[in-house]
Amino acid sequence: MSYEALARRWRPRRFEDMLGQEHVLRALTNALDQDRLHHAYLFTGTRGVGKTTIARIFAKSLNCEKGVSSTPCGECSACTQVDDGRFLDLIEVDAASRTGVDDTRELLDNVAYAPSSGRYKVYLIDEVHMFSKSSFNALLKTLEEPPPHVKFLLATTDPQRLPITVLSRCLQFNLKELPDQSLRPYLSSLLDKEKVSYEALAIAHVAQAADGSVRDALSLLDQAIAYGQGKITAPEVEAMLGRFSPSRLYDVLDAVSADNAEQVFKQVEELAAYVPDYSYVLGELLALLHQVATVQTIGNAHQGDVHDEARLQGFAKNISPQDVQLWYQIGLTGRRDMPYAPNQRQALEMTLIRMLAFKPFTAQASAPVPSQPKSAQTAPSVAASVSVPPREQAAKAPVAKAPVARTPAARKAPPAAPSVQATQATAEPAVAEEEAAPELPPADINWKPSDWVKIVEELPVAGMPLQLARHCVLHSAAKDQVHLELDPEYDTLAAPRSKERLREKMSVYANGTVNLKISIASETPANTPAMLEKKAEQDRLEAARTSIAEDPLVAEIVAKFDAEVSTGSIRPVDDADQQEP
Template sequence: MTALALARKWRPRDFSTLVGQEHVVKALTHALDQQRLHHAWLFTGTRGVGKTTISRILAKALNCTGADGQGQMTSQPCGKCPACTEIDAGRYVDYIEMDAASNRGVDDMAQLLEKAMYAPSSARFKVYMIDEVHMLTGHAFNAMLKTLEEPPPHVKFILATTDPQKIPVTVLSRCLQFNLKQMPVPSIVEHLEKILESEQVKSEIGALRILAKAAQGSMRDALSLTDQAIAYAAGPVSESAVRAMLGTLDETYLIQILDALRTGDGGALIAISDEMAARSSSFSLALQDLASLLQKIAVGQTVPSAVLDDWPEATEVRRLASQFNKEDIQLYYQIAITSRPDLSLAPDEQTGFTMALLRMLAFKPGDGSGSVKSSQTPRAGGTSISSAAKAAAAPKVAAATAPATPAPSAPQPTAPKSSPVTYNSEDPDWQSWMKALPVRGLLQQLAFQTELQKWNEQGDSVKATVIVGMPQLASKENVSRLQEALSNHIGKSVTILIETGKASHSIAAVEAKIKQEKQEGAEESIANDDFVKTIQAEFGATVVPGSIRPIQ
């Protein structure tokens, strides 16, 4: 005899066994208990969240007569009367399930509505359940509007859809609408534990978490995957078996990837990718799991208390949150999610995955040294200083300020490590320093938005009071990093104090003013050009606004 699928065997038979839709259960049970029933309900939600199940339970609640045959409408169907047992078996004559995907025309709807006029054969209500109702044609919707608004007293309509946006508002306004939520992972795990215990199948909690995540909010998908896992494992449902079945990645691989990114070890990244290929892991799921882990790390950096102790990876999340810059995590997350669609364009998935990891390494914020492997020293606030970047800072400053020259044909000797710059403490060249600092990204933007107001030097320490054109850039972390970069550059300990005001002489403000003057000059030159004037006069031509650009 063929075994019944778990999704069918463990389908909830009443509201008390329904999982994850408490808001819908509460509203329906109150309506049934108070006898305040609408004539049409609309259940919306993704696949496998309980739309059809709730429809059947509601139909039983409307028609239940109790075990003795004398019961009334109830929010707790008995499960023993003819109405309850026959609806569960799918043969109750007064409960009609219609699939709108295959019966979507106006003729199908007209036939249904014609039968609705007749009284139920034995039930209290004749219940019509129309699944995937958004698939009906426009004429079919129009045909049902009047009956849906004022049906016969013995008729109830239950509509279900995965795409409510395609349902006309004229239909929506005639129904009570309930949006069924996707099942949270903890609820799925708890439900699977109970089912497997009843089925006398041993399981590991880690395996159930993986199945719950793979189900993506669908309880039916979770049960189908559990069926598959039981068959695959041929014994206890273990985490290793489920990972092998789904091709998901062990969390230890993800931790190894992030540790390799932290140390700049490109060789380790390639080795991890090769090992994943040898295990036939899904690289698309690997990027998905990596993005999920990075999101948890970002949460841990911003709200440490949000990292829950019952997370399997909680210890590693806290450790990595303290060892990475916030900018690094944000960049890695962006690369992970944008690289998944690119896997189909790569020569093969492993190549695409490896390039995504190397891209994370190549575009690391705040490190313009171009080196692949560098040692980093963590410091307060989760930031880090690359020792390779420190060593290369002086040559980069010299390169930034020197005039451009043609590349020599023979290799040139490496520039020696320079000492901190010498300067006139009475007239510090703030703009030149900001341009020469070896910083990138948001930190460079902050440097370019600053304007020096006061320079108070006392021995080996300096207090610099500045105005910032964009105050939102001047976070505590960014100011601290700018202080450190400037201290390394001039050889003195610098404390930067932020004041409010308008930075009219910052690098950004000066460059913006120069750009505006060039733009105005270009527009004036075009407006005064004799040829342009002739074209405008003879042909009625006009200059397209915004199309003029100054010559760089």
């Protein structure tokens, strides 16, 4: 199948088509149009935010046959060669794979030669911090006396690892991660052009999972299109990413604020069906609590999206600001300690139980008192210092016992001094923070390549790291060393952050610190979890088609009504079941 990845097809070809990075683009545009070009630029920032794209447009701007400007024609041979990735005077180097001084010397030896067809040679050196010391020295020599026909574009995710001598010779720009709010309309407009139908919530999930990277967003969209067979729906993206509708979080908060333990467990049970990343679930619940607090303080949720305005307003009215603050603190602590819990779902449940335990004391105070000044409502500590016992008294209370004190019997008792409870609870996370997080010892594992599908199913991982794992095969795993091979078609999944998150989750799974190496396989492996799943899907579809074709009743209908079986409409039955959970 010759499907061209979205990221490749929609790579911006002009500065004005780029998403975000306005500050960088303005500086480059001005420099180009006013002929005030520096010879070396350093772009810092995470992956997938546009470094290579900027470099390519910059190379066109410098070499367009119509002249140097920020608006290259896009039609001359220089422009089209750059667009096709075959312009000889744009030299792209991945420093991560060229760390030897010989490599660099060979590269920089050629700097002296005139461009082969263009006006300027443009060197894009990505991940430049990976250069060895001697490579840096070789680079530095060139940067000190650059030939006039050479421009350097250096890019790094880790500028602190660059020698100051190199830094001082570059004009530095920080590329920003793209916020959800600008990614979403971009993705939507792109799908419109692709004539792919989609649900807004599905796009919101993708934008959020991409975590600021356009490239990741587009690679997730590619997968969503393949997954949904041309149509992108929220439930399918949720299943793909291990996400769920935000309304489920509202349901959880509903249950907590109603002090309904049974309902809380039921909600967690339903969430578990999505095999979510529980740390993500708790993070989203914290974000929701933050929105509630913001509405209570300034009347609206000043940032982020509100999934359900009416319900949010309801929470703001019915939950006391003290409870919101408390639950936020409890959630924060719970989330931080999650990696050390034996089981992630259990950790989420424990955190919610804690929130429940704190609930009844302030239940009566839950309707905001109109005359109370807003500033006193924002934090329990403020409320405490205004109205009730001094902090020292609260601090003396046995901190560790705080949640235990709320036995069911005690919970029914009238609130003796709500603010004391509130202050105790906020003191608890502060104390816990002083304890160093326990380091896991090195893992001692012995996984066979054939175990990999099962391991991926059981890994407590979602989003990009899950996709990364799904497109890998296990090459070897012994003691604390794990070596995966990634399907080369999905090499964009191997972003450092995804890899690190996968490593962390593997360590949790292995109950010991794992060292993870991921190399790109030389050819597409046939047995990645993603490939096996796809094949199983096709087999089931084939089996369904065969059974239809051999079904005597169908044959009879076909004969009697001169009918035709529309094979495209056949879906295995259990497949249809899965789509309606």
